[in-house]
Amino acid sequence: MTTTTARTVLFDEVGGPDVLxxxxxxxxxxxxxxxxxxxxxxxxNRADTLFRAGLYFYQPSLPASRLGHEASGIVEAVGDDVRDLSPGDAVLTGPGIEMSTQGVHADRVVLPARAVQPRPAGLDAVTWLTYSTAYGGLLETGGLRPGDHVVITAASSGVGVAALQTAARIGAVPIAVTRTGAKERQLRDSGAALVIASDTADVVQEVRRFTADRGAELVFDAVGGPGTAELARALTPEGTVVVYGTLDRRPLTMPLNWPLSVHGYADAHLTSTPDGLRRVNxxxxxxxxxxxxxxxIGEVFEGLDRIRDAHRLMESNAHVGKIVVRLTH
Known part of the structure; x- marks a missing residue:
């Protein structure tokens, strides 16, 4: 039985923001x-724009594919057998969302209760996913320790900023890599000990110089592609690469400066387990x-009708931090 309607973002073909x-x-x-x-x-998230463009690791179901997996809101009703959530609870969407059928870019959405969790106090915008990815990738997968140097690519993204703060919090030394120097002050304010503009500087040389030629213990990479092998040259012997994104759609090249470890990190692998979610939170x-x-927060767009503008900003790479679309009811 239908109880309500929802304004929902859909797309019928892959392409740019205008397909929404x-x-x-x-x-x-x-x-x-x-x-x-x-x-x-x-x-x-970058995953949203890749999914819309047909470049994500799974394809949208067309026509009328939904979109998005990260939202915050209020529980309005619960179905049978839901015991841990009640109407009125402030929540976040979590892991396990298949975007074509369960995408959360809408003003109301029905989801499995396992894909929803209580909203942590202090997270008044949609930023949980950035910190959970940084924690899981850096600490649980990458084994980052106090005193370690970590190279963080795409450092001005939401996850990049969270990774800078996470590394600094445990006493590690975060090295931010960004395309230009225009965002240096904001990245230093988020904890970066060094900011490298990849358009004008050799990243490996700068890391080597900064670490007195010792190298970094960890590379936390959102880009992938052939550049991963080059970045790995900035590592210490037995260092670690954690790849969590594929901004470069070309095949990832395996680093050959062994010994080292290479990991692919997917946040849902950690946050879909009760123990993993407990540690993250x-x-x-x-x-x-x-x-x-x-x-x-890089920018807040008011209303679902601004979703195309939000996607355009994400693809421009002009922002620092999280892009949020705030809904009114």
Missing amino acids: RIEELPLPAPGPGEVLLRVEALGL AFIASGLRDGTFRPV
Whole structure:
């Protein structure tokens, strides 16, 4: 039985931001194990733009594919067998969302309860995913320790800024890599000990110079492609590369300056397990309490009708931090 409708972002073909459209869709009441969420804000991620363009690791179901996996909002109703969530709860969407059928870019959405979690105090915008990715990639997968140097590519992105703050919080030394020097001050304010503009400087040489030719213990890479092998030359012997993004769609080249470790990190692998989610949320909560985690919002767009503008900004790479679309009801 239909209880309400939802303004929902859809696309019928892959392409640029202009393929996005908004349609009023009937919304069923939540069934067993489901919740109805009134969306208050959307967090844009690079995965959203790649999915829309047909460049993500799985393809959209066309026509009328949905989009997006990160939102915050209020639970309006719960289905049978949902015990841990109640109407009125402030929540975030979490792992396990298949964007074509469950995409959260809408003003209301029905989701499996397992894809929703209570919103941590202090996260008033959609930034949980950035800190969970930074924690899981740097600490659990990369094994980052106090005193280690870590090279963070795409450092002005939401995850990049969270990674700078996460590394600095544990006493590691974050080295930010960005295309130009225009964002240096903002990146230093987020904890970067060194900012390297890749358009004008040799990243490996600068890391070597900064570490007195010792090299970094970890590379946290959002780009992938052939550049990963080049970046690995900035590592110490037995260093580690963690690749969590594929901004460069060319095949990743395996580094040959062995010994070293190379890992691919997917946040859902950690946050879809109860123990992993518990550790992630404990770490984020502690950083918010002591003030070392300071979510950086690049820009806020008002209303779902601005979704195309938000996608354009994401693809321009002109922002620092998280892009948010705030909804009104």
